[in-house]
Amino acid sequence: MRTLRFLLQKEFRQMFRDKTILVMMFLLPVIQLGILPLAMDLDVKNINVAIVDQDHSAYTQKLITKLGASGYFKIVTVAPAYKQALFSLENGKADIVLEIPPSFERHLIKEGNQSLNVTADAINGTKSGIGTAYLLAVIRDFNQDIRLMSNRQPVAPAIIDIASSAWFNPHQKFTWYIVPGVLVLLLTLVGGFLSSLNIVREKEIGTIEQINVTPIKKWQFILGKLIPFWVVGMIVLTIGLLVARLFYGIIPLGSILLLYLLAAVYLMALLGFGLLVSTISNNQLQSMFIAFFFIMIFVLMSGLFTAVDSMPVWARTIATFLPITHFMKAVRMIILKGSTFSDVLPILVFELLFAIGLNALAIRNYRKTQ
Amino acid sequence: MVKCSSMKKNNPNSAPAADHADMPIIADHISKSYNKGAVNALRDVSFEVKKGELFGLIGPDGAGKTTLFRILTTLLQADKGQARVSGYDVVKDYKQIRSSVGYMPGKFSLYQDLTVEENLTFFATLFGTSVAAHYELIKDIYDQIKPFSDRRAGKLSGGMKQKLALCCALVHRPTVLFLDEPTTGVDVVSRREFWEMLQQLKRQGITILVSTPYMEEAVRCDRIALIQNGQLLNIGTPSQITDTFPVKLYAVKAASIYTLLKDLRSWTQAESCYAFGDLLHVTLGPHTGDDLALIREYATAKGHDQVTVQRIAPSIEDSFIRLTTTNSLQYGSADQS
Numbered sequence: 138m139r140t141l142r143f144l145l146q147k148e149f150r151q152m153f154r155d156k157t158i159l160v161m162m163f164l165l166p167v168i169q170l171g172i173l174p175l176a177m178d179l180d181v182k183n184i185n186v187a188i189v190d191q192d193h194s195a196y197t198q199k200l201i202t203k204l205g206a207s208g209y210f211k212i213v214t215v216a217p218a219y220k221q222a223l224f225s226l227e228n229g230k231a232d233i234v235l236e237i238p239p240s241f242e243r244h245l246i247k248e249g250n251q252s253l254n255v256t257a258d259a260i261n262g263t264k265s266g267i268g269t270a271y272l273l274a275v276i277r278d279f280n281q282d283i284r285l286m287s288n289r290q291p292v293a294p295a296i297i298d299i300a301s302s303a304w305f306n307p308h309q310k311f312t313w314y315i316v317p318g319v320l321v322l323l324l325t326l327v328g329g330f331l332s333s334l335n336i337v338r339e340k341e342i343g344t345i346e347q348i349n350v351t352p353i354k355k356w357q358f359i360l361g362k363l364i365p366f367w368v369v370g371m372i373v374l375t376i377g378l379l380v381a382r383l384f385y386g387i388i389p390l391g392s393i394l395l396l397y398l399l400a401a402v403y404l405m406a407l408l409g410f411g412l413l414v415s416t417i418s419n420n421q422l423q424s425m426f427i428a429f430f431f432i433m434i435f436v437l438m439s440g441l442f443t444a445v446d447s448m449p450v451w452a453r454t455i456a457t458f459l460p461i462t463h464f465m466k467a468v469r470m471i472i473l474k475g476s477t478f479s480d481v482l483p484i485l486v487f488e489l490l491f492a493i494g495l496n497a498l499a500i501r502n503y504r505k506t507q
Numbered sequence: 508m509v510k511c512s513s514m515k516k517n518n519p520n521s522a523p524a525a526d527h528a529d530m531p532i533i534a535d536h537i538s539k540s541y542n543k544g545a546v547n548a549l550r551d552v553s554f555e556v557k558k559g560e561l562f563g564l565i566g567p568d569g570a571g572k573t574t575l576f577r578i579l580t581t582l583l584q585a586d587k588g589q590a591r592v593s594g595y596d597v598v599k600d601y602k603q604i605r606s607s608v609g610y611m612p613g614k615f616s617l618y619q620d621l622t623v624e625e626n627l628t629f630f631a632t633l634f635g636t637s638v639a640a641h642y643e644l645i646k647d648i649y650d651q652i653k654p655f656s657d658r659r660a661g662k663l664s665g666g667m668k669q670k671l672a673l674c675c676a677l678v679h680r681p682t683v684l685f686l687d688e689p690t691t692g693v694d695v696v697s698r699r700e701f702w703e704m705l706q707q708l709k710r711q712g713i714t715i716l717v718s719t720p721y722m723e724e725a726v727r728c729d730r731i732a733l734i735q736n737g738q739l740l741n742i743g744t745p746s747q748i749t750d751t752f753p754v755k756l757y758a759v760k761a762a763s764i765y766t767l768l769k770d771l772r773s774w775t776q777a778e779s780c781y782a783f784g785d786l787l788h789v790t791l792g793p794h795t796g797d798d799l800a801l802i803r804e805y806a807t808a809k810g811h812d813q814v815t816v817q818r819i820a821p822s823i824e825d826s827f828i829r830l831t832t833t834n835s836l837q838y839g840s841a842d843q844s
Contacts, residue, residue: 139632
C-alpha cells in the first residue's frame with residue numbers, strides 16, 4: 138500500500154508540473170462545452186432564397202411576405218428570370234431558388250391549381266433537405282390560406298391538424314441534445330488519450346527501465362497509472378456539468394450520483410483501453426495514432442451527431458459493441474429523461490464488463506521482461 | 508577460473524562454480540539475437556565475476572554490452588544459456604534479483620520532472636526501504652548533489668545526473684551493481700571522480716559490473732572482458748591482457764605522420780600499423796636483425812625527417828585492436844591488393 142501511495146504521489150506531482158497538460162485538462166471541458174454545442178447546431182436557419190417572380194400579383198406578394206416572416210428564410214435576390222436566379226445559386230449566394238410562373242394568381246383563382254418550381258443547392262444535404270421541407274411547409278400553409286380566402290368552396294375541406302409535443306426536450310433545443318453528448322466526448326478524450334500516452338511516455342524517456350528492475354508489482358504500477366487519470370476524468374465531468382448548468386441551464390433530471398457511478402465505470406473501461414494501447418506501442422507518436430484511430434471510430438459511431446438507430450445494420454452492430462454508445466445513451470437518459478438506476482442497470486453491467494476485460498488485457502500485456 | 512568462451516566451446520557441461528556465494532555473476536553460454544536471428548547481439552558469452560570485484564566489460568558501441576546487462580538484470584530473456592546473479596537464476600528467480608541488484612541504465616532513466624530528493628525517495632520506496640536506511644553507503648556521493656536536492660533532475664548537469672542515478676541504484680544497498688556505460692558523455696574530471704566512487708563502493712563489498720567503450724578506463728577495473736560483435740575476445744586482469752600481446756610493439760613518429768602511415772602500411776615487413784594519438788603503433792613480421800634499426804632505416808629511406816622509434820608496452824587498446832583484427836592480419840598490407 139505504501140508503494141502505491143508513493144506511486145500516486147509521483148504521478149500527481151508529475152501531472153501538476155506539466156503545465157500544458159494541466160491547462161488542457163481544465164480548459165478542454167470549458168471551451169469544448171462552451172463553444173461546440175453552439176457551433177454544432179443542426180437546426181437550419183438563414184436559408185438564403187432567390188425568388189423569380191414573374192407574376193407580380195397580390196398573391197405573390199403575400200407568398201413572399203409569408204416566406205420572409207417565417208424566420209428561417211432570407212430573401213437574397215429577386216431576380217427577373219430563372220437564369221439569373223440560378224446564377225446566384227451557382228456562386229453560393231442563394232441556397233434555394235423559388236420560381237413563380239407568370240399568371241400565378243389567375244391560374245389559382247380560375248383553375249384552382251398552379252405549380253411552383255423549387256431548385257435547391259444540394260451540396261450541403263442537410264440544409265437543402267430541411268430548407269426545401271420548410272419552404273414546402275410554408276407554401277402548403279399559404280395554400281390553406283388562399284383556399285379560405287377565395288371563398289369559392291362554401292365549405293372548407295376537412296383538414297387534419299397535427300399538434301405535436303416534444304417530450305424530455307419540450308422546446309426541441311439542439312443544445313439539450315448535444316451537450317450531454319459533448320460531455321461524453323470529453324470524458325472519452327481525457328480517458329482515452331491521456332492514459333494511452335502515459336506508460337509509453339515512461340518507455341520513451343527510459344524510466345520504465347529503472348522501474349522494471351525494482352521489485353514493484355505489476356498491479357501496483359498499473360493502478361498507480363489508472364487512478365490519477367480516473368480522478369482527472371471525474372474532475373472534468375464535474376466541470377462539464379457545471380458548464381452545462383451555467384451556460385445552457387441543463388440540470389440533470391436524474392440522480393447526479395447515478396451519473397457519477399456510471400461515469401466512474403465508463404472511465405475505468407476507457408482507461409483500460411488507453412493502457413492497452415500504451416503497452417502495445419513503443420513511442421508516443423505510435424500510441425497517439427492508435428488511440429486516435431479508435432477514438433475517432435468510437436465518437437463517430439457513438440450516436441453523438443447521428444442517431445444509432447438510423448445507421449445501416451453493420452454499423453449498428455459495431456456501435457452496439459462500443460462502450461461509448463451505451464454510455465452516451467445512458468447519460469442522455471439520466472440528464473434529460475431522469476432515468477433511474479434500474480433503467481441504466483443493463484448499461485452499467487455492460488460497461489463493467491468492458492472495464493474488467495480491457496484492464497485485464499492491459500495488465501496481461503504489460504511485461505516487465507521482454 | 509577465467510575462461511574465454513572460445514576455450515569452453517567444446518565442453519558445454521563444464522558447469523560454473525557451484526559456490527554461488529563467491530560468484531555473484533555467472534553467465535553461462537548466453538546467446539541472444541534480434542529480428543528473428545538477423546542480428547546476433549550475443550554469441551555464446553560465458554564469464555564469471557567474483558565477489559567484491561570491479562569487473563569491466565570493454566567494447567565499442569554495438570558490441571552487445573547493453574543486451575548482456577539487460578539479460579543479467581532480468582529485463583530481457585536470453586535465447587540460449589543461463590545466468591545467475593547473486594545465486595539466483597535470472598529467469599526463474601527474477602523477483603529476488605530485482606530486489607537485490609542495482610542497475611543504472613546507459614540512458615538517464617530517472618524522472619526529469621521530479622527533484623533530486625523526490626527521485627531518491629521514490630526509488631527507495633519502490634525497493635521497500637527508505638533513504639535513511641542505507642544512507643552511509645550513498646552519503647559520500649549524495650553529499651555532492653545535496654545542495655541541489657530541490658532541483659529537478661532534468662536540470663542537472665551530466666555529471667550530477669550520473670551521481671544521482673548512482674545514488675538511486677544504491678539506495679537499497681544492492682549486493683551487485685550493474686552500470687551500463689556510466690561515463691559515456693561525461694567530462695574527464697567527472698569521469699575520474701566517478702571511478703573513484705566505484706573504488707569506494709568496492710571497498711564496501713559491492714560487486715560491480717561496469718561497461719565502457721573507453722579503453723583507457725579498463726585499467727581501473729580488477730578484471731575486464733573485451734567484447735566485440737557479441738563475442739568475448741579475452742578475459743583477464745588488465746595486465747594479463749596486455750601481457751599476452753604476442754609480438755613487440757613500436758611507437759614511430761616522424762615529421763609527416765600521414766605519409767609515414769601510408770609508407771609503413773605498404774611496407775612488406777610491417778605486420779600492422781595504425782595511428783594512436785599522435786604516434787603510429789607498428790608491429791613487424793618475422794625477420795632478422797634489429798627491429799628499431801629496421802624501422803628507422805625504412806622510414807629514412809622513404810625520405811622522412813625526425814624519425815623516432817621506440818619500443819613500448821602495449822595498452823588495452825592495442826590488445827583490443829590486435830584481437831579484433833587478428834583474422835585479417837597478414838604480412839604486408841591490405842592496401843596493396
